[in-house]
Amino acid sequence: MDGDKMTKSARNKTIDFDLAHAPAGVLAQIKTAADDLTTMEKVKDQSINGDSFAILPQLPDRVADLALVDPPYNLNKQYDGLHFKRLTDNDYQAYTQRWIDAIKPKLKPNASLYVFADWQTSIALAPVLGKNFIIKNRITWQREKGRGAKTNWKNGMEDIWFLTMNSKDYTFNVDQVKQRRQVVAPYRENGQAKDWQETRAGRFRDTMPSNFWDDISIPYWSMPENTGHPTQKPEKLLAKTILACSNPGDLVLDPFAGAGSSLVTAKKLGRHFIGIEQSKLYVAWGIYRLMRANDDRSIQGYTDGVFWGRNTGALQRANRK
Known part of the structure; x- marks a missing residue:
């Protein structure tokens, strides 16, 4: 070939x-x-x-x-x-x-x-x-x-x-292009996670897309x-x-x-x-x-309907298990 x-x-x-x-x-x-x-x-x-x-x-x-x-x-x-x-x-x-x-x-x-x-x-x-x-x-x-x-x-x-x-x-499908970021300081309101979610791979927030692409x-x-x-x-x-x-x-x-x-x-x-x-x-x-x-x-770098940051392959695989 x-x-x-x-x-x-x-x-x-x-x-x-x-x-x-x-x-x-x-x-x-x-x-x-x-x-x-x-x-x-x-x-x-x-x-x-x-x-x-x-x-x-x-x-x-x-x-x-x-x-x-x-x-x-x-x-x-x-x-x-x-x-x-x-x-x-x-x-x-x-x-x-x-x-x-x-x-x-x-x-x-x-x-x-x-x-x-x-x-x-x-x-x-x-x-x-x-x-x-x-x-x-x-x-x-x-x-x-x-x-x-x-x-x-x-x-x-x-x-x-x-x-x-x-x-x-x-056309602009904002929900199709969110970026998943790890939450370093998870904030809770009334004991509940606020704007983030607990997953198999850790705590993440799906953020709104910006005009700076560093991922x-x-x-x-x-x-x-x-x-x-x-x-x-x-x-x-x-x-x-x-x-x-x-x-x-x-x-x-x-x-x-x-x-x-x-x-x-x-x-x-x-x-x-x-x-x-x-x-x-x-x-x-x-x-x-x-x-x-x-x-x-x-x-x-695009899995589960979201975009992940650089060097997160292991996290993506863990999240799919």
Whole structure:
């Protein structure tokens, strides 16, 4: 299955096969611009290899309940031999407006979007987003990993912009995205637990979600979801956006799908999806992950209908016993 498998540690679960060693059935599932993409029956639950600016106009309009948009950050970066070169702020804003113009007709009138960025990219991104959508919030994801710097603070954060098409008509399932935290000083009222619960694993409180996400690690080599993609988003992070702003049976659109994390997470959570990605290799990795999701719907860090903090695997297992 994997040309590099023999050289890896047994604990290394990274998906990074090349196209010549793609698992059986993967390549046959890849859609392209040459296929008929004009109806929902043809594009629902499909991963499409191609340029989003060419593919999006072919898709039917007003089909997506939620869009997850992870465009190239305004940095010099290489993705499977494809280069994105840092632009001036004005040029990056023009690039952003271009993908917005392509994706907007595909969204339902009550759709939501999440747009990912680093802090520098956000400076140019925010004014363009505000002209085209309702900005509901800016989420800070503490991803921790980042290169240390001797003359500046280490960059361990990313921005996630929460946007809607309509200021009042949109989906937000607050009870689906609560975080379970351990109670250090349990408070009682009239002898009864107040706002916390006793479980097999200890005392916990399910807290309301905030716009600071400190419970999500980036994928790493021992996680089954990990791939060779250089900027892969965690399934746990995407699960928060999907659960909050869509319902079972809704459709999630990702025009920069990378290694398919958003599509896999949507499938695991009972949503439909459409993904577009320029790299055929990344599409193949994503389809392989989608195939594995037929048998494994688990999302690391999300169990019992709540999100758990980092390094709480033992507590989660104890709570399920």
